[in-house]
Amino acid sequence: MTVPGEPPGAWPDEIDAAVLDGLRDLHDLLDPPPADLTDRVLFALAVADLGDWDRALDAEIARIQADQLVGSGARSGERTRTISFDAPSLAVMVTVVDLPDGRLRLDGWLAPAAPLRVELRVGPQDAVRTLTTDADAGGRFVFASVPHGLVQLVVRGTGVQTVVTPSVVL
Numbered sequence: 001m002t003v004p005g006e007p008p009g010a011w012p013d014e015i016d017a018a019v020l021d022g023l024r025d026l027h028d029l030l031d032p033p034p035a036d037l038t039d040r041v042l043f044a045l046a047v048a049d050l051g052d053w054d055r056a057l058d059a060e061i062a063r064i065q066a067d068q069l070v071g072s073g074a075r076s077g078e079r080t081r082t083i084s085f086d087a088p089s090l091a092v093m094v095t096v097v098d099l100p101d102g103r104l105r106l107d108g109w110l111a112p113a114a115p116l117r118v119e120l121r122v123g124p125q126d127a128v129r130t131l132t133t134d135a136d137a138g139g140r141f142v143f144a145s146v147p148h149g150l151v152q153l154v155v156r157g158t159g160v161q162t163v164v165t166p167s168v169v170l
Helices: 014-030 037-048 053-058
Strands: 063-070 080-086 091-098 104-111 117-122 129-134 140-146 150-156
Touching: 091 150, 104 117, 117 140, 129 140
Parallel strands: none
Antiparallel strands: 063 080, 080 091, 091 104, 104 140, 117 129, 117 150
């Protein structure tokens, strides 16, 4: 298509637009984005909102090492999911148990064990709220009632590196 003021053959013309539309449609059909992609991206970007930019930029990002669901067999009355995260200075393991009221309980352990502050960021970007608890000297912590959905752990303490986990869906 020729636009006034542009030389003939300027890009994109009608043929280019049709080809690009077809490629987009094909890509959407073969590899559609996850329905919650926008929430996941915004939640991940919220890592910069860890209190201040200097601390956010100095945070270690943990990686998921294991994520497994156990106890869902015929004889088990509850499902338990165990997720392990690993960062250079700290390992975090959480066990997620379904509660009768539809919420979840998170039991966690830090290694090396230390009495650090543990934050659980819950929800999509437009409604993130933070639950906090303290790990005991053995590194154990508990969040007794957590909603299903997107969560992220932030572990911090005086004189130690802040550790941030990737967001996961519970």
